[in-house]
Amino acid sequence: MNLAAQTALWIGIAGIFTSTGYLLMLLWGVLRFRRRHAQPPQTADSQLPAVTMMKPLCGLEPGLEANLETFFLQDYPQYEILFGTRNDRDPALDIVRRLCQRHPQVNVRIVYSGEPTRPNAKVCTLEVMFREAAHEYAVISDSDVSVSPQYLRRLIPPLLDGRTGLVMCLYRGVPTGGLWSRLEALGMSVEMTGGVLAASMMGEVDFALGPTMATTRAAVAKAGGIAQLADYCADDYVLGNRIQRAGYKVEFSSETINHYVVNRSFASSVRHNLRWMKSTRHSIPGGHLSSVLGFAIPFGLLAALGGALGGHAALGVELLVWTLLNRLLMCVAVGWGVVRDPRAITSCWLYPLRDLMGFAFWVGSYTGSTIEWRGEHYKLLKEGRMERVSGPIGS
DSSP states (O other), X not given: OOHHHHHHHHHHHHHHHHHXXXXXXXXXXXXXXXXXXXXXXXXXXXXXXXXXXXXXXXXOOXXXXXXXXXXXXXXXXXXXXXXXXXXXXXXXXXXXHHHXXXXXXXXXXXXXXXXXXXXOHHHHHHHHHHHHOOSSEEEEEOTTEEOOTTHHHHHSGGGGGSSEEEEXXXXXXXXXXXXXXXHHHHIIIIIIHHHHHHHHTTSSOOOOOTTEEEEEHHHHHHTTOGGGGGGBSOHHHHHHHHHHHTTOEEEEEEEEEEEEXXXXXXXXXXXXXXXXXXXXXXXXXXXXXXXXXXXXXXXXHHXXXXXXXXXXXXXXXXHHHHHHHHHHHHIIIIIITTTOOTHHHHTGGGHHHHHHHHHHHHHHTTSOSEEEETTEEEEEOGGGBEEEOSOOOOO
C-alpha cells in the first residue's frame, strides 16, 4: 500500500471512530432529553405573568401570514404582541393588519425603529421594542416560525423561579419547496439539534437559539442590555452566553417549534449556511473546529478511496456502508426522537447527502470572513462582531 493510500485510509478510520463516538453520545443525549422533558410544566393561570411577545419583521417570506397567526392563537391569560419594522412601508405590515382584524381580542402594537445605525438591524429593532414593551416577561421570536397554542404556557414557567434567565426552544426544520429546502430543513432538525444536544451535555448551557428566546427585562439588564448585541452576527448566542455569565441558568423548553426554510434555491441555501458556519467559527472557534469530528460521510468516502487505492477495497466499502448507516440512525434518533420531525423518518435517506454538505460548509467557513445578510456584505471580526463593508447588492 502506498503512503498516500495508507494515510487516507487511516484518516478515514480515525474520523469514523470519532463520528461513531459522537453518534453514541447523541443517542444517550436523546434519552436524557426525553426523560427531562417528558412532562410539560403545569402552571395555574393565576401564576402566569403577563408577557410581551416581540416579532421583528423585514419584508415578506413564504408562509408569513400563517406563521404569524399562530402567535395570535395562544392559550394564555394575558399577552401582547409587538411587531417591529424599520418604517410603516414594510409590506409585512399589511399581513399584521389583516391578522389584527381577524383577532381583535389580541393586544397588538407596531413600533418603528428607523434605519439601523449598527450592523445588526434586528437588534436595533429589538432595542426599541424593549423600551416599548409593557411587561417584565419578554419572548423574542423570528418571523419564520410557527408555534402551538400551548407555546407560552410551556415557555414561561421555567422563568418563574428567578434562577432561570432564558428559556429557548429546539426546532424542527420545515421545507417550503424544492430539494435544497428539504436538505436545509433536515440540517435544522438533525445537525443543529445534534450539535445543541452535544453542547448541553458538556456542562451548563451557555448559549441561546434565536428562533425563540424567553427572558425577563431584569435578566437582560443584568447581562448588559439588548443594545450591546447590535454589533454581533450571532446575537442569540451572545445573549444566552451573557445571561448565563450574569449568574442565571439557560434552559430548554418542552415546546418544539416549526422553523420554515425560506431558502429554496441552491445559491440562497449556500449563502445562508455559509453565513451561519462563519458566524459560528468566529463566535465559538474551538467548538467549531472540533465539530468536524462529528461528520461521518466525508471520512467514509476517504476510507473507501484509501482502501481502493491500497488494495483493501472490501474494507473501504464496509467502512463507507457503516457511515451511511451511522447517519441514517442519527437522522431518525435525533430528528424524530427529539424534535419529532416526521421527515427525519421519511427522508432519512437524504441525510447522508446533508452530512456531506455540512462538511463542505464547514470547510467553506475557513475560506474568508465576509458574509452576505439581507443583500449587504459584512466582515466578521473577533468574537463574532461584524462591520458593514458594502452597501446593498440586490436581491
